[in-house]
Amino acid sequence: MLQSPENDLFPFGLQDTKLSSNFRGRLVACLVVLGAAGTVSTAQSARSEIVETRDQQDHAGREPPVQVAREFQAEKSNTHKSLQKKANDLRLEYVAQQTNNLNTAEALPTISLQEGWNLNQALSMPEWFELNASILSQNNASFSSPQVQPTSSNLFNLGFRLMPLEAVRNGFSWQRDSTSPEQQAHQSFQSKIAINxxxxxRAGQILSxxxxxQLNTQWNFGNGPIARLNYLNLEYKAEGELISMVKLGKLMQAQDFTVNPIQCYFSNFGLCGWAEGVPSMIDIPGNPFNSYGAVVAFGDSNNVNLRYGIYQIAPDTFAPKYHGLDFRFNQGNGVAHFAELRVPILTKAQIPVQVSQQNHISKASSWDQANAIYQSNLPPGTxxxxxxxxSGSFQTVADSESADSTNNGAYGIFSLRIPGFSLxxxxxxxLSGGLGFNPDVQKFYSGGQAGLVIEGLLPKRPFDTFSIGTSYASFNSDYFLLGLVPETYTPGTEWATELNYSFNLNQSLKLMPNIQFIVNPGGDPGVSPAVVAGFQVWLFF
Structure with a gap:
């Protein structure tokens, strides 16, 4: 059942502030009148007592005249009952209109991004086994001098999520569970355990x-064809519990730390989190990382929560010749500890909208003016x-023959919806930023990103996104990119800005043309800016 947005200021969770303030004003007025009436009635009662006392004093031995007191008391009672009835009527009217508004919101149709081709449905996969497949193709060309050849970079992903205890309970049946949604909502212990x-x-070349x-123009992890295991782990996940997640095994650090999904609405990899163009992270090999480790999360993800992770630093195990399948435990040369505090900023995913006869969709000013509910696809603010x-052994930037024992840093990410934003x-x-505390072993002193993502900018394309963002990487003065001549310049700060529009046709197909501007490539202020045009295609199954 659909629900209207909640608002703690008003009962029944409605956001119609005009309606609420109107009724609230009328109720307050009634309460003031009731208070005044009570004061007047008290005065009248006191007056009747004085009259009765004087009468008793002036006419001793006769029966006291109580008629005046009775009249005042009757008037007091009638006035109080009348005002109380008006207040009750107003309250009932308020409740009725709020309830009608809530029922109207529940009855509105929901507009959501159309489903695409689903691999699990096509193969009739059981509930305890889920497949995930995707293809990412990125094609880029530079129009700056010196000219470089256009490149195409492609990444094929295949993942699975297996719930072994759920499979045992169901006898490894290949039929989908026929339990009701109410039963499925109550998560069993078996369904909390999964293998991921x-x-x-990968294939192709990266234009960068x-x-x-440094701020890669495309998403990818190196050049040339190679297949790898990115991660393989055992996970316990229980939303709402004190320990809401535990993960053990071969892990991918960027999956649990340092990245907000809103940063990845871009082709430039320097904008998508922390794999590029930020303080050189702990030497967990590459991205994907494929390092032994453990992660534990405390608290519900919808509330303030904390997570901690520990990873073995073993760069050699991710060498291309092993394809991510080196499971030796004794190859580590250090340990990395990560901690992250997340504070959600409540942003309702369901938005009241008006749909015209021409199928133009626009935001409604209130729920009572809406004729549909828009289901946003943007991640919540945090x-x-x-x-x-x-701690371990880290190669210094200035001298590859030397090493240091520490590599520390901090970062912050902030995302939200701006109230009153009309587009x-x-x-x-x-907005995000990071700072390294050990420059001797870190290739970048600092880095960060900032951007804006708008969904439904065009009235007839409600699920397309328009994005603009920028990122920077402040180079260690002793670090030179491969292909640049050391000692010929002093590395400074590289900047990358991207403008893109993603045509989200359904949940399986996204097409995103983009243009990028790279300033001070490689941190060299003497190099002309690079202008890069690109076209990204995402296929999800």
Whole structure:
């Protein structure tokens, strides 16, 4: 059943402030009148007592005249009952209109992004086994000098989620569970335990290798064809409990820390979180990381929550020759600790809208003016504060033959919906930044991102997104990208700005043309800016 947005200021969760304030004013007025009436009635009662006392004194030995007191008492009672009835009538009218408004919101149709082709439904997969597959193709060309050849970078992902205890309980039946939604809502212990895995196959080249620049123009993890196991872990997940998640095994650090999904509405990898263009992270090898570790989360994800992770630092186990399948425990040369505090900023995913006869969709000023409910796809707003501590052996930037024992840093991410913002149906702004505390072993002193994502900017394209964002990387003065000549310049700060529009046709297909501006590529202020055009295609199954 659909629900209207909640508002703690008013009962029944409605946001119609005009209606609420109107009734509230009328109720307050009635209460004031009741108070005044009570004061007058008290005075009248006192007056009747004085009259009766005087009468008793002036006419001793005769029966006291109580008629005046009775009249005052009757008037007091009638006035109080009349005002009380009016107040009750107003309250009932308020409740009735609020309830009608709530029922209207529940009866409104919901507009959501159309489903695409679902691999699990097509294969009739059981509830205890879920497949996830996707293909990402990114094609980029630069129009700056010197000219570089256009490149195409492709990434194929195949993952699964297996609930072994649920499978045992169902006897490994390949039929979908026929339990009711009410039964499914009560999560059993068996369904809280899962095995997760992700395999990738990359191919093609990244344009940033030719420019060269640090803030990668495309999502990918290196050049050339190679297949890898990204992660393989055992997970316990129980929303609402004190310990809401525990994960053990081969882990991908960026899956649990340092990234907000809103940052990844871009092609430039420097904008998507922390894998590029920020303080050089702990030397968990590459991204995907595939490192032994454990993560535990405390608290419900919908409320303030805290998570902690510990990872083995073992760069050699992720060498291409192993394809992520090196399961040796004794290859580590250090340990990385991550901690992150998340404070959700409540943003309702259901938004009241008006749909015209021409199928133009626009935001409604209130629920009573809406004729449909819009289901936003943007992630909720959050405030995230985190950091890491690394201990082990870390190669220094200035001298590859030397090492240091610590690598520490901190970061923050902030995203929210701006009240009163009129463009589109929904939006998020985000701001993030990070700082390294050990520059001797970190390739970047600092880095950060900022951007705006608008969903439903065009009235007839409610689920497309328009995004604009920028990121920067402040280079360690001793760090030079591969392909650049050391000692010929002093590395400074590289900037990347991207403008894109994503055509989200359904939940399976997204097409995103984009344009990027790279300033000071490689941190070299003497190099001309690079202008990059790109086209990204996402297929989800």
């Amino acid at each position: 895995a992700l395999f990738t196959q 290798s030719s420019i060269p620049n 405030i995230t504060l985190g950091g890491w501590l690394g 589109g149906l929904d939006h998020r702004i985000f």
